[in-house]
Amino acid sequence: xxxxxxxxxxxxxxxxxRLLPLWRFMLVVSVLVFALVIGMLLWAVCRRRRxxxxxxxxxxxxxxxxxxxxxxxxFVFLVLDFTVGRALARPPRPGPVVSITGHQWWWEIxxxxxxxxxxxxxxxxxxxxxxxPVVFRLRSADVIHSFWVPxxxxxxxxxxxxxxxxxxxxxxxxxxxxxxAEFCGHQHAKMALVVVAEPPEKFARWYEAQLAPxxxxxxxxxxxxxxxFVEGRCATxxxxxxxxxxxxxxxxxxHLASRLTLGAGALPNTRGNLAAWILDPxxxxxxxxxxxxxxxxxxxxxxxxxxxxxR
Amino acid sequence: xxxxxxxxxxxxxLLGALAALVATGCEREVRRFRESPPSAANVAxxxxxxxxxYEGNAWAVxxxxxxxxxxxxxxxxAHGGGGMGPALADSQWLYGSEPAQVAAxxxxxxPNGMPPFRDRIPEPQVWQLVAYLRSLSGLASQYGVSARSxxxxxxxxxxxxxxxxxxxxx
Numbered sequence: 001x002x003x004x005x006x007x008x009x010x011x012x013x014x015x016x017x018r019l020l021p022l023w024r025f026m027l028v029v030s031v032l033v034f035a036l037v038i039g040m041l042l043w044a045v046c047r048r049r050r051x052x053x054x055x056x057x058x059x060x061x062x063x064x065x066x067x068x069x070x071x072x073x074x075f076v077f078l079v080l081d082f083t084v085g086r087a088l089a090r091p092p093r094p095g096p097v098v099s100i101t102g103h104q105w106w107w108e109i110x111x112x113x114x115x116x117x118x119x120x121x122x123x124x125x126x127x128x129x130x131x132x133p134v135v136f137r138l139r140s141a142d143v144i145h146s147f148w149v150p151x152x153x154x155x156x157x158x159x160x161x162x163x164x165x166x167x168x169x170x171x172x173x174x175x176x177x178x179x180x181a182e183f184c185g186h187q188h189a190k191m192a193l194v195v196v197a198e199p200p201e202k203f204a205r206w207y208e209a210q211l212a213p214x215x216x217x218x219x220x221x222x223x224x225x226x227x228x229f230v231e232g233r234c235a236t237x238x239x240x241x242x243x244x245x246x247x248x249x250x251x252x253x254x255h256l257a258s259r260l261t262l263g264a265g266a267l268p269n270t271r272g273n274l275a276a277w278i279l280d281p282x283x284x285x286x287x288x289x290x291x292x293x294x295x296x297x298x299x300x301x302x303x304x305x306x307x308x309x310x311r
Numbered sequence: 312x313x314x315x316x317x318x319x320x321x322x323x324x325l326l327g328a329l330a331a332l333v334a335t336g337c338e339r340e341v342r343r344f345r346e347s348p349p350s351a352a353n354v355a356x357x358x359x360x361x362x363x364x365y366e367g368n369a370w371a372v373x374x375x376x377x378x379x380x381x382x383x384x385x386x387x388x389a390h391g392g393g394g395m396g397p398a399l400a401d402s403q404w405l406y407g408s409e410p411a412q413v414a415a416x417x418x419x420x421x422p423n424g425m426p427p428f429r430d431r432i433p434e435p436q437v438w439q440l441v442a443y444l445r446s447l448s449g450l451a452s453q454y455g456v457s458a459r460s461x462x463x464x465x466x467x468x469x470x471x472x473x474x475x476x477x478x479x480x481x
Contacts, residue, residue: 233433236431237381
């Protein structure tokens, strides 16, 4: 599988760094409380029965003490939670704004820009510049999904009919995994967002490349593949900018070959995997909304050649 | 509560038996992820048999409803009420209401504007669409029909009197 970092314990951004001590503190306190409760339970089970019943006053004192301790612990949690939450509520400075819409079972991505022709549309792989806060506008097209990139921070639910916002920042270049964090149906487990953090210059180059429409194929095989794509079934659901294929049902494929994975993190993006995915996605990701396709070997190879040119 | 059951063990038994009876009603709907490869032979076979494997299957009807929006059926037929194309939520069937006839309308198209979707929409999806379309007119089992807004709710009594027999113009 493609290497990516996906762990709350290995932080790569200010959000996750700020959350980690809170997480550790809550873990330690919860473990201590658990140990205390279980210890007292065992003590109560094992000890001998007393000769005379305990005094009413002693019991009252114990109960008041335990209640006060619980309230105190919860209050400390509340204060810490509030301060951390407040510190992370707003991005420190403006940065790119990216809309991410959850679908069963993939992510639709659009970068905001005041000029419509400057908006990059892509799927399943979001690139962010290192050291800049990125605001994510989170929506859902069908059921509740949840956006979570553990190494960068989060998480935030994506709820149909409303928009949630979350900002993240990556401080180290790298590839970070973002699994869907709210059970959303059959392929919830294979619905991963890939976050690629790269230096700002590299990000700008990537952005310009993604803005460009697909290049017209030059060799004959790829040209045939384009006809298979546009005149056949692929174009019923998928778009490739610069061709008549413009449907929005499935992920946009304008720069498919530049992505790391296929099927929203289900497979590494290789020619062999792509062929298998096109012919029979239901074996690789049962229940995925892409139907199996029947193609002649010549058509399939032409189509693979064409999709390979979509860099 | 428990003391009452202790007094009458018969009622507890009866309640348990009832619960078991209810549990037998929990049948899960079939969802087939892998369909046999789409081919002309399959379409022909289904057309001859006149059956729709998805009829009354709630999941298939919901998928058909999704495709109805996604493949832009709404563009001409609106949400069943019709527009540029004929209404689909009424009792009129210009080319017949049998599953195979509805599928043929989608796959081959019809005169005066209905384009053929052969090679565009995979065959299993065509049949899921058919299941949804027939449910719009109340021809499919009501148990599998997905929710609709109240004003579009199918009136069960109104239909049979007006329903046309499927015409044999194929």
